Amino acid sequence: MFPVGSRALLVELGGGEETAAFHAEVLRRRAAGLLPGVGEVVPAARTVLLDGVDAPSALAREIPRWEYAHPEDTAAGEVVVPVRYDGPDLPEVAGLWGVSVQEAARIHASAAYRVAFCGFAPGFGYLTGLPDACAVPRRSTPRTVVPAGAVALAGGYTGIYPRPSPGGWQLIGTTTALLWDPSREPAALLSPGTRVRFVPEGP
DSSP, X not given: OEEOTTSXXXXXXXXXXXXXXXXXXXXXXXXXXXXXXXXXXXXXXXXXXXXXXSOHHHHHHHGGGOOOOOGGGGOOOEEEEEEBOXXXXXHHHHXXXXXXXXXXXXXXXXXXXXXXXXXXXXTOEEEEOSOGGGOBOOOSSOEEEEOTTEXXXXXXXXXXXXXXXXXXXXXXXXXXXXXXXXTSSSSBSOOTTOEEEEEEOOO
């Protein structure tokens, strides 16, 4: 654990599952009024930043004694995302997995996903849930423009591009789901802890 300024604490965790469990516990304790002053909570792949901590040193001594609930027990609802498995990189991903294109789509849609953290662009969530064996590398040459709604893979993560932007992830499909809408409350469709289920659409 590291102090960040005078009122923030950066907590380093051992991996994705531990980070998700710790983040869920922070949210539970804050909702119960057990973390006075803590305002923004920012999870990442292996860290959680707590901002607005009244007594960072005291909290740093207390945290190692916490017991974490499994993140599934405190997930922030489920979002169903329709997806058309028509991405230009789906054949390459299928080849890396050693299966047909149809089987690759089935494997991806059958997994249970959870938003580990958000970043890169407003509304972009890093989703975990694919088996470790399905991790794929980023493209050697990134695209200058990836369209909004592109469903993509990189490493062990699935992501959905909320708006057109450059990107090097493997594009396996597209969705009409609106990931970021400033007129909506909340503007982001996905938030850390949210469960996500992909539902295949017809050709």
